[in-house]
Amino acid sequence: MTTISSGETAGPGIADPGATEETHPKTRRRDRARPPKLKFHIRLRRDRSLLIMVVPALVLVVAFSYLPMFGTVTAFQFYDYIAGFFHSPWAGFGNFQQLFGDPNFWHAFENTLVLSFVQLVLYFPIPIALAIMLNSVLSSTARSLIQAVVYLPHFFSWVLVITLFQEMLGGAGALNHFLGVHDLGAWTVMTDPGTFKYLVTAQAVWKEAGWGVIVFLAAIAAIDPSQYEAAAADGAGRWRRMWHITLPGMRGVIVLMLVLRLGNALTVGFEQFLIQRYAVGSSSAEVLDTYAYYYGVVANNFGLGAAAGLFKGIVSLILILAANKLAHLVGEDGLYRSNP
Amino acid sequence: MSTTSLNRPRAQAARRAPKRPVWEEKPGVLGQFGKVLSLGFILLVILLPLYCVVITSFSTQGSINLAGGIVIVPHGLTLEAYRQMLDGDVVTRAVVVALLITLAGTAISMAVSVLCAYGLSRQRSLGHRAILMTFIVTMFFSGGLIPTFIVVANIFHGYDQYWALILPSSVSVFNILIIRAFYMNTARDLIDAAKIDGAGDWRILWSIVLPTSKAVNAVMALFYGVGYWNSWFNVMLYMPADSRKWPIQYVLYEYVNQGATMPGVSAHDIAGHSQPAPLSLQMAVVVLTLVPIVVVYPFVQKHFAKGALTGAIKG
Numbered sequence: 001m002t003t004i005s006s007g008e009t010a011g012p013g014i015a016d017p018g019a020t021e022e023t024h025p026k027t028r029r030r031d032r033a034r035p036p037k038l039k040f041h042i043r044l045r046r047d048r049s050l051l052i053m054v055v056p057a058l059v060l061v062v063a064f065s066y067l068p069m070f071g072t073v074t075a076f077q078f079y080d081y082i083a084g085f086f087h088s089p090w091a092g093f094g095n096f097q098q099l100f101g102d103p104n105f106w107h108a109f110e111n112t113l114v115l116s117f118v119q120l121v122l123y124f125p126i127p128i129a130l131a132i133m134l135n136s137v138l139s140s141t142a143r144s145l146i147q148a149v150v151y152l153p154h155f156f157s158w159v160l161v162i163t164l165f166q167e168m169l170g171g172a173g174a175l176n177h178f179l180g181v182h183d184l185g186a187w188t189v190m191t192d193p194g195t196f197k198y199l200v201t202a203q204a205v206w207k208e209a210g211w212g213v214i215v216f217l218a219a220i221a222a223i224d225p226s227q228y229e230a231a232a233a234d235g236a237g238r239w240r241r242m243w244h245i246t247l248p249g250m251r252g253v254i255v256l257m258l259v260l261r262l263g264n265a266l267t268v269g270f271e272q273f274l275i276q277r278y279a280v281g282s283s284s285a286e287v288l289d290t291y292a293y294y295y296g297v298v299a300n301n302f303g304l305g306a307a308a309g310l311f312k313g314i315v316s317l318i319l320i321l322a323a324n325k326l327a328h329l330v331g332e333d334g335l336y337r338s339n340p
Numbered sequence: 341m342s343t344t345s346l347n348r349p350r351a352q353a354a355r356r357a358p359k360r361p362v363w364e365e366k367p368g369v370l371g372q373f374g375k376v377l378s379l380g381f382i383l384l385v386i387l388l389p390l391y392c393v394v395i396t397s398f399s400t401q402g403s404i405n406l407a408g409g410i411v412i413v414p415h416g417l418t419l420e421a422y423r424q425m426l427d428g429d430v431v432t433r434a435v436v437v438a439l440l441i442t443l444a445g446t447a448i449s450m451a452v453s454v455l456c457a458y459g460l461s462r463q464r465s466l467g468h469r470a471i472l473m474t475f476i477v478t479m480f481f482s483g484g485l486i487p488t489f490i491v492v493a494n495i496f497h498g499y500d501q502y503w504a505l506i507l508p509s510s511v512s513v514f515n516i517l518i519i520r521a522f523y524m525n526t527a528r529d530l531i532d533a534a535k536i537d538g539a540g541d542w543r544i545l546w547s548i549v550l551p552t553s554k555a556v557n558a559v560m561a562l563f564y565g566v567g568y569w570n571s572w573f574n575v576m577l578y579m580p581a582d583s584r585k586w587p588i589q590y591v592l593y594e595y596v597n598q599g600a601t602m603p604g605v606s607a608h609d610i611a612g613h614s615q616p617a618p619l620s621l622q623m624a625v626v627v628l629t630l631v632p633i634v635v636v637y638p639f640v641q642k643h644f645a646k647g648a649l650t651g652a653i654k655g
Contacts, residue, residue, distance in 0.1 A: 040466075043465075043466040044466055046465075046466075047462070047465040047466040047467075049459075049540065049541035049542055050458070050459040050460075050462060050465050050466075050541060051459065051465075051466065051467070052459075053455040053456065053458055053459030053541070053545075054455070054456050054459035054460060054471055056451075056452045056455060056456070057452045057453065057455070057456035057475070057511050057516065058456075058471070058474070058475075060452065060507065060510055060511045061474070061475060061478055061511055061513070063491070063496070063507075064488065064491065064492070064507065064508040064509075064511075065478040065482065065483070066478070067483070067487075067491045067495070068482065068483025068484070068487040068488040068490075068491050069481060069482065069483045069487070070483075070487075071483050071486075071487025071488070071490055071491050072483055072484065072487050074486060074487055074490060079490070081494060084494060084495070085490070085495075130382070133375060133378065133379065136375065137375075137379070138360055146379060146382075146383065147644075148637075148638070148641050149383055149386055149387065150382065150383075150386065151641065151644065152386065152633075152634075152637065153386060155562075155566045155570075155633045155637060156570070156630070156633065157569075157570035157571075157572055157589050157592075157629065158570075158572065159570075159572050159589050159592050159593045159597055159629075160570075160589075160592065160626065160629055160630065162597060163592065163596055163597050163626055164389040164390075164393065164626070165389075166597065167389065167392065167393065167396075167409075167410050167623075167626075168388075168389050168392070168410070172409050173409065173410060174392060174409060174410040174412065177407070177408040177409050177410070180408075181408070206385070206386070210386070214644065225361070228361075228363070228364075229361065229363045232363040232364060232365075233363060237365070238365070238367070238371075270573070271572060271573050274573065274576075275593065275597060278598070289485065292484065292485050292486060293485060296485065296486040296489070297485075297486070297489055297577065302486050302490060305485070305486040306484065306486040306487055309483075309484030309485055309486055309487070310484065312484070313481070313482070313484055317480070317481075320480075
């Protein structure tokens with residue numbers, strides 16, 4: 001589930017994310033006043049280059065996004081690798097019965113929700129705080145240097161990030177060596193199932209929190225500086241200005257990110273868990289996505305895996321709609337608005 | 341909230357001299373100290389592991405033994421690990437494979453995305469809204485892991501094929517929308533002017549749009565390129581069996597992260613148990629996966645701030 005900027009995507013108002021409406025209101029009004037009366041074949045000839053340009057992407061999207069969408073029929077089949085989609089025997093809701101009867105599935109579901117909650121509480125505020133702090137750095141050299149460094153881990157792979165964590169915090173890592181030398185015991189954080197949720201959150205913070213700052217920095221930069229000046233003239237101190245100007249100015253973006261986070265509540269990271277599954281065991285590293293992978297691909301029960309995936313997809317869709325509704329209730333745009 | 345209205349004040353803010361405004365009070369010593377301390381801590385947390393890994397990869401075995409693992413203060417540096425790594429054909433081949441996948445994948449992704457973004461940039465064109473919605477729907481619904489695997493591996497016979505690491509992830513609708521927004525805003529006037537002069541769409545794209553949108557192209561190429569270079573799970577999914585085909589991330593996973601025996605490098609010990617590769621060698625592999633990113637990153641990073649991204653990423 002990726003994201004779309006600015007307020008329009010669904011409903012009748014639709015469909016031009018991040019685009020021209022705001023910049024060219026005049027053009028748009030003119031266009032609207034002049035509905036297309038051109039014949040189809042004239043438009044076809046006029047736009048044929050444009051249509052040809054879209055074809056490669058369209059082919060790829062149909063092959064690797066739409067076909068799999070129709071492939072969710074697997075969830076209702078006893079999928080047979082040789083018989084394929086069309087000749088596999090139907091299972092009805094058999095896969096779902098098996099899924100909902102499997103304690104491992106509910107365990108994975110619970111893990112997912114717990115991890116999502118921990119990440120929401122411990123991860124979500126960090127980019128916001130970091131953005132406010134970065135914004136207060138006046139020297140542009142220092143600022144761009146810090147930005148360059150905190151954005152960097154976003155571009156590392158999960159394998160790399162986890163390897164780095166292992167080398168620093170793992171059983172044979174730098175920290176435990178230091179503790180060992182000074183007789184302070186060992187800290188088995190990399191393999192401890194109990195603290196695993198905090199470990200993965202720390203890894204997520206290390207990798208992504210810096211990158212998350214970009215959005216909030218843009219929001220802060222959009223705040224009219226004269227507001228600060230007026231507030232300062234009225235005697236508001238640094239903290240009051242942050243509380244009454246900066247944070248309210250970021251409110252729209254914060255709510256938007258929160259909506260996205262809630263909509264993605266069942267996506268807590270996949271590779272991260274897959275890589276560390278052996279180290280900490282499946283009791284704490286199994287989430288919905290890894291469940292689908294292990295029971296589907298590894299254990300060859302494609303129907304069950306697809307059923308788990310479909311369940312996740314449906315719940316996620318409900319969540320994003322609900323979160324968006326919630327955003328409207330508190331008076332923000334959220335991800336989209338159906339009647340602008 | 342509107343993308344563009346956010347960008348304009350941002351640009352003004354950037355142009356403002358970085359001096360403290362007159363109305364702002366000087367920060368207290370304690371606050372200043374706290375800020376420097378916390379920012380310093382953040383930089384340390386990010387940079388220290390990278391420093392340690394690089395130093396360890398250059399360290400002699402004696403130095404590693406002395407440190408008991410990861411080296412922080414080096415005693416004796418050597419290029420031995422790199423020599424050994426590039427001799428053993430596993431890592432060398434993995435790097436070549438990963439580079440080829442990254443180059444081919446980025447080229448395909450960029451070509452397809454740029455064409456598509458331009459093709460969707462004219463709102464009155466034939467079928468514009470329907471085609472656009474076809475793309476956007478894929479951002480909200482996806483078949484999920486298992487059906488995708490079946491489609492790629494079973495229907496298209498992509499198992500153990502390199503294209504399976506490239507084509508399924510070659511189109512990012514999100515990236516296309518960012519490029520498209522850029523063409524519709526920044527490049528719009530130029531496009532209109534070119535059209536009045538009688539240039540066709542291919543011509544406009546090639547000689548007007550592409551040269552004027554280098555910033556957004558560079559950032560998108562970085563996104564795609566990093567995606568391919570970092571691709572790990574697709575390897576696990578589509579070609580886990582043949583170690584000769586693995587790209588570097590999977591080699592990193594198998595031989596460093598999971599500590600498997602690296603063929604041709606680490607020997608078996610006296611009792612016949614397999615041994616992971618020496619630490620310096622492992623860290624050299626880590627450094628190798630870092631290098632392309634760290635080399636390319638500074639050239640592209642400066643464009644992040646230019647607003648080519650901030651508006652679009654916001655969502």
